[in-house]
Each structure stands twice: as structure tokens, then as C-alpha cells.
Amino acid sequence: xxxxxxxxxxxxxxxxxxxxxxxxxxxxxxxxxxxxxxxxxxxxxxxxxxxxxxxxxxxxxxxxxxxxxxxxxxxxxxxxxxxxxxxxxxxxxxxxxxxxxxxxxxxxxxxxxxxxxxxxxxxxxxxxxxxxxxxxxxxxxxxxxxxxxxxxxxxxxxxxxxxxxxxxxxxxxxxxxxxxxxxxxxxxxxxxxxxxxxxxxx
Amino acid sequence: xxxxxxxxxxxxxxxxxxxxxxxxxxxxxxxxxxxxxxxxxxxxxxxxxxxxxxxxxxxxxxxxxxxxxxxxxxxxxxxxxxxxxxxxxxxxxxxxxxxxxxxxxxxxxxxxxxxxxxxxxxxxxxxxxxxxxxxxxxxxxxxxxxxxxxxx
Numbered sequence: 001x002x003x004x005x006x007x008x009x010x011x012x013x014x015x016x017x018x019x020x021x022x023x024x025x026x027x028x029x030x031x032x033x034x035x036x037x038x039x040x041x042x043x044x045x046x047x048x049x050x051x052x053x054x055x056x057x058x059x060x061x062x063x064x065x066x067x068x069x070x071x072x073x074x075x076x077x078x079x080x081x082x083x084x085x086x087x088x089x090x091x092x093x094x095x096x097x098x099x100x101x102x103x104x105x106x107x108x109x110x111x112x113x114x115x116x117x118x119x120x121x122x123x124x125x126x127x128x129x130x131x132x133x134x135x136x137x138x139x140x141x142x143x144x145x146x147x148x149x150x151x152x153x154x155x156x157x158x159x160x161x162x163x164x165x166x167x168x169x170x171x172x173x174x175x176x177x178x179x180x181x182x183x184x185x186x187x188x189x190x191x192x193x194x195x196x197x198x199x200x201x202x
Numbered sequence: 203x204x205x206x207x208x209x210x211x212x213x214x215x216x217x218x219x220x221x222x223x224x225x226x227x228x229x230x231x232x233x234x235x236x237x238x239x240x241x242x243x244x245x246x247x248x249x250x251x252x253x254x255x256x257x258x259x260x261x262x263x264x265x266x267x268x269x270x271x272x273x274x275x276x277x278x279x280x281x282x283x284x285x286x287x288x289x290x291x292x293x294x295x296x297x298x299x300x301x302x303x304x305x306x307x308x309x310x311x312x313x314x315x316x317x318x319x320x321x322x323x324x325x326x327x328x329x330x331x332x333x334x335x336x337x338x339x340x341x342x343x344x345x346x347x348x349x350x351x352x353x354x
Contacts, residue, residue, distance in 0.1 A: 058294040065283050072275040199290040 040197045041174040048190050060199060063174040070167050081167030082159050099157050102129065103150060129153050135186075142186030149176050228309060228327035235321045248330035255337045263341055274338050281331040284311060 041063040049055040071081040102110065102124060111122035121132040131146040155172035159165035173195060182193035227248035234242040255263070284306055293304040300317040311331065315322040 055297045060292055062287055068279050068283055069276055072279050074272065
């Protein structure tokens with residue numbers, strides 16, 4: 001009888017622990033799921049050689065990880081997640097003023113060049129900054145397409161006159177939906193940079 | 203008889219506790235095979251590494267290249283944050299004769315390099331990486347706060 005009485009607290013403790021286990025488990029799961037919603041944005045880089053299936057590069061970086069690591073790097077012009085760019089003007093053009101003008105203007109094409117060698121198109125469309133270059137000189141045409149959300153462009157140039165804020169840019173990028181940012185195609189290689197929620201490349 | 207049983211129980215318990223402590227961080231694994239007949243296969247409990255770092259003479263640890271010391275803050279964040287990404291592939295590079303992969307498998311960071319001459323496989327528990335980087339960080343902080351001069 002005494003033995004039974006002595007066992008009661010131990011049994012109660014084990015029963016309590018077992019009863020609480022699913023609750024704490026589900027609490028952990030819900031915490032994990034809310035965490036994962038901010039954690040599951042991945043930036044992918046993929047380089048392929050169309051002529052050889054043996055050559056390829058895949059880089060998959062979680063944006064949150066990149067946001068946390070960048071400020072720890074203190075090397076050359078990269079400090080505290082920002083890149084210092086000396087003389088941030090292109091042949092006298094104030095780059096920041098230009099970006100501000102692009103942000104404030106309505107959708108439209110800013111630059112259109114069509115020549116025998118190449119076509120170039122720079123535009124703003126649906127809050128994306130678009131650059132399209134088609135090189136026609138090459139036997140097999142090469143094409144570059146860049147599509148950057150304007151919010152990311154704003155964030156990148158939000159730090160100061162001579163700085164590019166990479167962390168702010170990544171943070172703004174993490175808030176975007178799945179999107180293809182860069183696509184380069186020529187006869188040597190194809191390059192893709194895109195954003196999605198998968199931790200592996202396609 | 204009961205005394206022997208109790209001693210056996212204590213012995214077994216001690217062994218079990220020591221084993222659990224030794225292996226609680228997992229196993230670090232290094233395998234190097236080359237075409238010249240070198241085969242190095244090391245399996246070591248991850249808990250040993252931070253302990254070993256305490257017995258390594260400080261002057262040896264100071265031989266760490268400056269670039270590596272600069273990378274300590276980044277490695278600290280990386281070691282901590284990688285735990286949030288189990289079973290993820292971070293880098294894969296392949297050309298006609300070389301294949302490099304950096305990924306996490308469960309709680310380990312795994313690096314594989316295969317080329318025509320060598321085959322290298324390193325699997326390092328992230329807890330071990332964290333302990334190691336923390337030890338190096340402590341060493342760096344000791345240097346910053348301590349008197350300047352040659353280390354003994």
C-alpha cells in the first residue's frame with residue numbers, strides 16, 4: 001500500500017508530462033510555422049552550360065541568413081551591411097537624383113535603343129525596374145533581363161549618398177513574392193537569379 | 203551479491219552518462235581518399251573538439267591567419283543560424299571533373315569535394331562549430347582586454 005502511495009507522485013508527474021507533450025509540441029509547431037513564414041524566402045542562383053550538362057552552379061541562400069551575416073562582414077568597402085561606393089556618379093549624372101526621379105514617375109519606358117548590334121530597353125512597369133538587353137551581334141543572340149522591384153531599389157539606395165544598403169535591399173526583397181530577378185542567356189551559359197520559398201533549386 | 207550489483211549499476215550508469223555527454227553533440231566525420239593511396243577516415247565525438255581547444259597552447263591558436271580571425275563574427279552567426287535550415291543545399295558546383303557540395307544534413311554541415319585526384323567528405327555537427335567559434339571568440343576577447351605583449 002505504502003509503495004503504491006509512494007508511486008502516485010511519480011505516476012502523476014509522468015502522466016502530466018505525457019498530457020502536456022502534444023500541447024507543447026503543437027505550440028512549438030505553431031512557433032515554427034510563424035518563424036518559417038519569415039524564414040522561407042530563398043535567393044537562388046543557377047548557372048548552366050547549355051552545351052554541357054556536366055557543368056553547373058547552384059547557390060541557394062536563405063534571405064534571413066544573408067541579412068544576419070552581411071552586417072558581420074567588415075572587409076574592403078563592405079561595412080555593416082553597406083557597400084561604400086566612391087564617386088557615385090556616372091559621368092556627372094547624380095545617380096540618387098536619377099533613382100528618385102524614376103521612383104516618382106509613372107510607368108513607362110525611359111530608354112529604348114534599337115541598333116544592328118543590340119536592343120536596349122530600360123523601363124518601369126508595375127513597380128518593377130526593368131532592364132532588357134538583346135545582343136544581336138553574336139551569332140546566337142544573347143539576352144540579359146533584369147527585373148528588380150522598385151521597393152528593393154529604394155531600399156538599396158536608402159542609406160546615404162555614397163552607400164548601397166544591401167541588408168535593407170535583402171529585407172525588402174524578402175517581402176516580395178516569388179519572382180525572377182535576373183536572366184542571362186547566351187550560347188556559353190545561362191544564368192538565373194530568382195526568389196522563392198523552396199530550399200532547393202528547380 | 204547486492205554490493206556487486208550496486209557497483210555494476212554505478213559503473214554502467216557512469217559509462218552511460220559519460221557516453222551520453224561525449225556523443226551529445228554528435229560525431230564529426232572527416233574522410234579523405236586520394237589516388238596515391240592515402241585514406242584518412244576520422245570519426246570523433248564533437249564534444250572532444252572544444253575540450254581539445256582548451257588544451258592547445260594559446261600561441262598555436264594565435265597563429266590563426268588574420269583573415270580567419272576577421273571571419274569569427276560571421277562564423278558565429280552562421281553556426282547559430284544554420285541550425286534553422288536542416289536538410290538544405292546551399293552550394294553545388296559541378297564541372298566535367300569536379301563536384302562540390304555544401305549542405306546541411308539534419309544538425310550537421312556537410313561539405314563534399316570530389317575531383318579526379320581526391321575525394322573529401324567533412325561532416326561537422328553545428329553544435330561543435332558553435333563551440334569552436336565561441337572558444338576562438340573568447341580567445342580574441344582575452345587578447346583585446348589583456349595587456350599587449352608577446353604571448354607565451
